[in-house]
Amino acid sequence: MLLLVMGLVCSFNYYWAPFFGTASGWLGMAGIWPVFYGSSIAAGWLIRRRGLAAGQEPPLMVLALIMAGLGLALIGSAEGVVAMVSCAAVHELGRGFFDPALDIFTQRRSDSSWRATFGSLLSLLRTAGIGLVTLLLWAADRGPAE
Numbered sequence: 001m002l003l004l005v006m007g008l009v010c011s012f013n014y015y016w017a018p019f020f021g022t023a024s025g026w027l028g029m030a031g032i033w034p035v036f037y038g039s040s041i042a043a044g045w046l047i048r049r050r051g052l053a054a055g056q057e058p059p060l061m062v063l064a065l066i067m068a069g070l071g072l073a074l075i076g077s078a079e080g081v082v083a084m085v086s087c088a089a090v091h092e093l094g095r096g097f098f099d100p101a102l103d104i105f106t107q108r109r110s111d112s113s114w115r116a117t118f119g120s121l122l123s124l125l126r127t128a129g130i131g132l133v134t135l136l137l138w139a140a141d142r143g144p145a146e
Contacts, residue, residue, distance in 0.1 A: 043096025
């Protein structure tokens with residue numbers, strides 16, 4: 001379920017450039033992009049460097065989903081480019097925490113004989129979630145049938 005929920009960020013990934021491009025100007029996009037993905041990279045680096053004790057992964061994954069969702073929810077109501085970029089950075093920070101926590105969770109709880117199969121299943125679920133959201137975005141963009 002968590003992977004399918006994280007698939008919902010596809011709409012943000014597809015539409016953030018036009019949204020922020022109109023708010024900051026296209027030249028301002030050069031400063032926004034590194035903030036977004038730099039926060040995601042920093043979160044992943046922090047998790048992998050610090051490590052997680054067994055049992056800490058599920059609460060971190062829930063916190064990551066809350067951060068990602070809250071960041072997205074607040075972008076539209078934020079006033080000013082700095083506030084919007086800050087909300088987006090919180091969103092990306094949550095995404096950066098989620099993937100390493102899921103990897104650690106999976107590695108610790110999967111028997112070595114099933115680890116590759118389980119990893120493939122997670123990849124399939126993630127791809128299915130992204131595909132479903134992309135299909136829904138396409139359908140929503142078409143508008144109502146005439």
